[in-house]
Amino acid sequence: MEDFEIFWKAYPRRVAKAVARKAWLQTAKIRPPLNELLAAIDNGQFIPHPATWLRGERWSDEMEIDVPKQLSKTLGTIVALESWKRELVEK
Numbered sequence: 001m002e003d004f005e006i007f008w009k010a011y012p013r014r015v016a017k018a019v020a021r022k023a024w025l026q027t028a029k030i031r032p033p034l035n036e037l038l039a040a041i042d043n044g045q046f047i048p049h050p051a052t053w054l055r056g057e058r059w060s061d062e063m064e065i066d067v068p069k070q071l072s073k074t075l076g077t078i079v080a081l082e083s084w085k086r087e088l089v090e091k
Helices: 002-010 017-026 034-040 050-055 069-090
Strands: none
Touching: 002 017, 002 034, 017 050
């Protein structure tokens, strides 16, 4: 149970520990190694209960990255320029 305690201490929302422990045991066959699990924990705004996170296999969720508006415009410009350069080369 040492790994569960490490997970528990790292998880940002520590509620319903007994239920989380039960979910930990239930997901033993499908859970990735502890280091991958810890890397997948999201400290975002919405943090589900740990049992919900475990049972939902949330470690496999794709992370959404919030890109600032100005950076988004810059990246869009770069992509457009790269596309334009490829078109010139192909002609």
